[in-house]
Amino acid sequence: MAVNSPLIIALDYPSLDAALCMADQLDPAQCRVKVGKELFTRSGPAVLEALHGRGFEVFLDLKFHDIPNTLAGAVQAAAEQGVWMVNVHASGGRRMMEAAVERLQSHRLSTHLIAVTVLTSLSAEELHETGVSASPGEQVEHLARLARQSGLHGVVCSAQESAAIRQSCGDDFLKVTPGIRPAFATVDDQQRIMTPAAAMQAGSTHLVVGRPVTQAEDPMAALAAIVAELS
Numbered sequence: 001m002a003v004n005s006p007l008i009i010a011l012d013y014p015s016l017d018a019a020l021c022m023a024d025q026l027d028p029a030q031c032r033v034k035v036g037k038e039l040f041t042r043s044g045p046a047v048l049e050a051l052h053g054r055g056f057e058v059f060l061d062l063k064f065h066d067i068p069n070t071l072a073g074a075v076q077a078a079a080e081q082g083v084w085m086v087n088v089h090a091s092g093g094r095r096m097m098e099a100a101v102e103r104l105q106s107h108r109l110s111t112h113l114i115a116v117t118v119l120t121s122l123s124a125e126e127l128h129e130t131g132v133s134a135s136p137g138e139q140v141e142h143l144a145r146l147a148r149q150s151g152l153h154g155v156v157c158s159a160q161e162s163a164a165i166r167q168s169c170g171d172d173f174l175k176v177t178p179g180i181r182p183a184f185a186t187v188d189d190q191q192r193i194m195t196p197a198a199a200m201q202a203g204s205t206h207l208v209v210g211r212p213v214t215q216a217e218d219p220m221a222a223l224a225a226i227v228a229e230l231s
């Protein structure tokens with residue numbers, strides 16, 4: 001299905017029923033959906049089948065991070081379930097990312113493979129605390145170049161870093177940006193945030209939106225406000 005929008009709605013729910021209740025209000029021509037660790041751990045592959053059956057393109061966000069052989073097998077397993085996109089941690093290194101790319105290519109799997117750079121929930125101080133002396137912007141840029149050299153299709157980063165990555169890695173390299181917060185939403189546990197319109201202007205190719213829609217009093221009104229902001 002040709003999806004006519006950069007929006008990816010994060011279905012961060014504790015059950016298959018709750019996730020499908022939201023999905024049934026969404027139009028698969030107007031947005032994609034993301035399945036993350038909580039929902040997948042509870043529901044397993046059944047949630048992918050249910051969403052694919054409804055016509056959605058699915059981003060399976062399990063942020064794989066492991067030795068190359070184990071990680072390549074996990075990426076292959078995700079791709080063989082027909083997901084549109086899957087992610088790994090760029091900090092797993094070049095050989096890990098290359099192993100995943102090679103595995104997808106050797107099995108002719110066309111799933112988009114992207115790398116998480118620095119989580120959008122991390123501030124500069126918290127990043128330094130993990131032993132990284134670079135600023136979040138510098139570290140994201142560094143990992144984005146590494147991901148590109150390793151053959152990945154793009155990265156997960158904050159929209160605050162999209163413009164720099166567009167400069168260094170080009171327009172076609174995907175910049176999938178969570179930490180999207182419309183003016184009406186609360187910041188929650190995110191640190192490096194941007195509004196939907198500003199994120200698109202900065203060069204994000206996809207916007208991941210969870211709680212501003214899923215926890216809104218009227219989720220469809222919140223989504224409509226975001227779509228209006230983007231049009």
Ligand SMILES: O=C(O)c1cc(=O)[nH]c(=O)n1[C@@H]1O[C@H](COP(=O)(O)O)[C@@H](O)[C@H]1O
Binds near residue numbers: 010061087118119156
């Ligand atoms: O890979 C991700 O999707 C991801 C990476 C990141 O750096 N930050 C981040 O928030 N995410 C995910 O994006 C979603 C953001 O959700 P909200 O903060 O509720 O909009 C969550 O499902 C996170 O797991």
